[in-house]
Amino acid sequence: MIQNILQKRKSLRAKLVKEPKWVTAFQSTDEYIVRIYKMKLEAHDIPVSIFDQRDSSYNAFGYIYLNVCAEHEKIALELIEGTDE
Numbered sequence: 001m002i003q004n005i006l007q008k009r010k011s012l013r014a015k016l017v018k019e020p021k022w023v024t025a026f027q028s029t030d031e032y033i034v035r036i037y038k039m040k041l042e043a044h045d046i047p048v049s050i051f052d053q054r055d056s057s058y059n060a061f062g063y064i065y066l067n068v069c070a071e072h073e074k075i076a077l078e079l080i081e082g083t084d085e
Contacts, residue, residue, distance in 0.1 A: 020047070020069040020070070020071070021069065021070040022049060022067040022068065022069060022070070023067065023068060023069075023070050023073050024065045024066070024067055025037075025041075025066050025067065025068045025073060025076045025077055025080060026065075026066040026080050027063045027064065027065045027066070028063065028064055028066075029054070029062075029063055029064070030064075031052075031064055034050060034064045034065075034066050035050075037066055037079075037080055038050060038066060040079060040080075041066075041068065041072075041076055041079060041080075044075070044079060046068055046069075046072045046075060046076050046079075047068065047069050047072065048066065048067070048068055049066075049067040049068075050064060050065070050066060050067070051064070051065040051067055052064045052065075053065065
C-alpha cells in the first residue's frame with residue numbers, strides 16, 4: 001500500500017517537473033570547434049550540452065554534437081552562424 005502511494009507520488013512529481021528538450025545546434029568532428037561554440041553560448045547564458053559519439057578507440061569516426069535547450073535554439077543558431085570558423 002505504501003509503495004503504491006510512493007510510486008504515484010513519484011510519477012506525479014515527474015509530470016510536474018518538466019525536463020528541457022534538447023536539440024542539436026551544431027555538429028563536428030573537431031572537438032576544439034565544438035568547445036569554442038560551447039563557451040560562446042555559455043557566455044550568453046544559454047544552457048549547453050556536448051554529446052560525443054566518436055569511436056572511443058580511434059576518434060576518427062563519428063561526430064561531437066553541441067546540444068541546446070529547444071527554447072534557446074534560434075538564438076544559439078544565430079550566434080553560431082554569425083561566427084567565422
